[in-house]
Amino acid sequence: MAGESAAAARSVAADAKRIVVKVGSALITNDGRGLDFQAIAALADDLSALVRDGREVLLVSSGAIAEGILRLGWSERPTDVSRLQAAAAVGQMSLAQAYEHEFEKRGIKSALVLLTGGDLNDRTRYLNARGALLTLLKFGVVPVINENDTVVTDEIKVGDNDTLGSVVANLTEADLLVILTDQKGLYSADPRRNPGAVFIARARAGDPTLEKMAGGAASSLSKGGMITKVLAAKRAARTGAATIIVSGREKEPLRRLAAGEPLGTELVPETPKILARKAWIADHLNLSGAVVLDRGAARALIDGHTSLLPVGVKEVRGDFKRGDVIAVLSPEGEEIARGLTAYPSADALRIAGRHTEEIEAILGYMEQPELIHRDNLVVTKPAGFEAG
Numbered sequence: 001m002a003g004e005s006a007a008a009a010r011s012v013a014a015d016a017k018r019i020v021v022k023v024g025s026a027l028i029t030n031d032g033r034g035l036d037f038q039a040i041a042a043l044a045d046d047l048s049a050l051v052r053d054g055r056e057v058l059l060v061s062s063g064a065i066a067e068g069i070l071r072l073g074w075s076e077r078p079t080d081v082s083r084l085q086a087a088a089a090v091g092q093m094s095l096a097q098a099y100e101h102e103f104e105k106r107g108i109k110s111a112l113v114l115l116t117g118g119d120l121n122d123r124t125r126y127l128n129a130r131g132a133l134l135t136l137l138k139f140g141v142v143p144v145i146n147e148n149d150t151v152v153t154d155e156i157k158v159g160d161n162d163t164l165g166s167v168v169a170n171l172t173e174a175d176l177l178v179i180l181t182d183q184k185g186l187y188s189a190d191p192r193r194n195p196g197a198v199f200i201a202r203a204r205a206g207d208p209t210l211e212k213m214a215g216g217a218a219s220s221l222s223k224g225g226m227i228t229k230v231l232a233a234k235r236a237a238r239t240g241a242a243t244i245i246v247s248g249r250e251k252e253p254l255r256r257l258a259a260g261e262p263l264g265t266e267l268v269p270e271t272p273k274i275l276a277r278k279a280w281i282a283d284h285l286n287l288s289g290a291v292v293l294d295r296g297a298a299r300a301l302i303d304g305h306t307s308l309l310p311v312g313v314k315e316v317r318g319d320f321k322r323g324d325v326i327a328v329l330s331p332e333g334e335e336i337a338r339g340l341t342a343y344p345s346a347d348a349l350r351i352a353g354r355h356t357e358e359i360e361a362i363l364g365y366m367e368q369p370e371l372i373h374r375d376n377l378v379v380t381k382p383a384g385f386e387a388g
């Protein structure tokens with residue numbers, strides 16, 4: 001069952017050393033009426049208190065597009081990409097300026113970091129981003145992060161900042177992701193539409209029943225709604241981070257959480273923490289291809305966490321290179337794992353369904369017996385999951 005309605009005695013935030021805080025557009029832009037300078041000042045104040053308390057804080061802030069639309073004098077959110085890109089560029093200036101001003105007043109240094117999904121899919125760029133963020137934290141700087149909406153395309157975008165927040169939590173191996181929003185936390189259904197919805201104080205991150213409770217965004221201003229927050233908690237849990245979804249309209253929510261006060265919805269990781277390298281594999285947003293397994297191979301992968309041998313592959317989809325991250329699908333086409341392929345798609349196609357001893361004769365070389373070695377494989381379904 002998903003929710004335990006009783007609140008935890010002490011918030012997990014009390015012991016969190018490295019914290020990613022995500023704030024949504026509605027809170028930052030006064031529901032689209034323009035940057036809410038009071039809200040930004042209050043947030044900077046709350047974040048600064050955590051830094052002074054010896055914690056490392058990263059802020060993922062939305063609001064660039066909503067603010068840009070207003071600055072450009074447009075009455076509604078455009079649908080064409082070039083206008084959205086322009087709005088993001090204009091709005092990001094105001095957003096960065098407002099944060100810089102408020103942090104500086106409090107003697108805290110801040111830095112602007114704009115990322116795209118492309119930066120996170122490429123191992124070298126991923127490690128670069130990680131290095132840069134960790135260096136900023138080392139010097140007591142608060143990184144203010146957003147998606148680089150001006151240059152993203154569908155193929156390389158993260159898409160929403162709840163997801164970006166969880167990716168940043170994985171990237172930096174943070175202890176906690178706090179998602180500040182316009183509701184008290186997660187309810188059993190969207191409280192705007194269901195007045196009888198029940199508040200969930202605590203649940204397991206990744207519990208599939210949570211995904212059924214969470215709906216989409218409340219307005220065209222925001223991107224994700226509650227579903228992206230629940231999925232972000234699942235993603236953050238992979239590297240051991242807990243997630244708290246809490247109202248940003250509370251007074252000093254971050255300080256109160258850090259003092260141990262149970263506020264909002266706490267989603268705790270209960271699955272074993274995976275290595276940062278495996279989190280990078282699991283975090284891939286756009287995969288270049290897939291392989292479909294037969295039932296026996298799917299079973300062995302899920303329950304035995306074995307390597308994937310070509311003999312278990314029924315079908316190869318897409319065009320991928322050696323070293324790309326690909327999806328591993330059940331016979332019914334459901335994703336059960338993902339991993340780094342040792343063979344490009346053209347060769348994978350030729351050795352699919354064939355035994356290890358045949359590989360060299362077919363290809364003229366053998367890189368390794370496995371299509372995906374278990375060290376490069378992340379199983380995304382729990383043991384016992386019925387793969388078809």
Ligand SMILES: Nc1ncnc2c1ncn2[C@@H]1O[C@H](COP(=O)(O)OP(=O)(O)O)[C@@H](O)[C@H]1O
Nearest residue numbers: 024025181187189190213215218222224225226
């Ligand atoms: N189960 C749920 N519990 C709480 N809020 C929900 C739920 N399902 C959908 N929502 C909606 O999600 C909204 C918050 O998401 P969103 O509008 O994207 O905000 P943000 O800009 O903070 O990301 C809420 O205002 C609420 O209407």
Ligand SMILES: N[C@@H](CCC(=O)OP(=O)(O)O)C(=O)O
Nearest residue numbers: 025062063064065160161223
């Ligand atoms: N990167 C976008 C925000 C995207 C987003 O996820 O918005 P939200 O759902 O309000 O957190 C922007 O700055 O406008």
